[in-house]
Amino acid sequence: MNRIVLWILGTASAVVLMFGYHTSTSGPQATTPVPAGTFTPPPTTSPPSTSPPSTSPSASPSAQPSAQPSAAGTSTVTGDVAQTQWGPVQVQLTLQSGKITAVSVPQYPNGNRRDAEINEYALPILINETVQAQSSQIDMVSGATVTSDGYIRSLQSALDQAG
Structure with missing residues (x-):
């Protein structure tokens, strides 16, 4: 009799745990574009850039790639939006004399905590x-891997535009 009670309790516990498990339901529909400048990477050992942070002209997912020249040979190039299974990824580069001096990521998957x-x-x-x-x-x-792949595709698009 004790074995039957323990078996029933164990089975009931397993069923409760299975129905209580929440899977990730995120995808491209659950992500929203993030305005440029909201992702701030930790400081690196490279010398700080003297140019002010740039902003994207449009933070919508359908934003077209653009190159924007600015003062003293500095330009900003925005890569194509790379659609991934978890959401869009877009890279924006700041170039000075043909050298990448800053990188921002105006769009990246952020639909859930994970x-x-x-x-x-x-x-x-x-x-x-x-x-x-x-x-x-x-x-x-x-x-x-998914974010890295989208990042590299958008990065290559921005580099292609920069020449």
């Missing part, structure tokens, strides 16, 4: 590698 956690870790690494490599030949971040 997306935010992954990108809080991955984007500073991708940004730092971009500035160091001065190209799109950078490593993907383990655990953030």
Whole structure:
């Protein structure tokens, strides 16, 4: 009799746990574009840029890529929006004399806490590698493969526009 009671309680507990488990329901529909400048990577060891942070002319997902020249040979180039299974990724570069001096990510997947956690870790690494490599030949971040792939596609688009 005791075994039957324990079996029923164990089965009931397993059923309750299975129905209580919440899966990720995020996707492209659950993400919203983030205005430029809202993602601030931690400080790096590279020298600080003397140019002010730039903003994207349009933060909508359908924003067209653009190149905006500014003072003293500095230009801002926005790459195409790369659609990933978790949401859009877009890279914006600030170039001075043909060299990447700053990188911002105006759009990235942030539809849930897990997306935010992954990108809080991955984007500073991708940004730092971009500035160091001065190209799109950078490593993907383990655990953030989808975001890394979208980042690299948008980065290459921005570099293609910059020439």
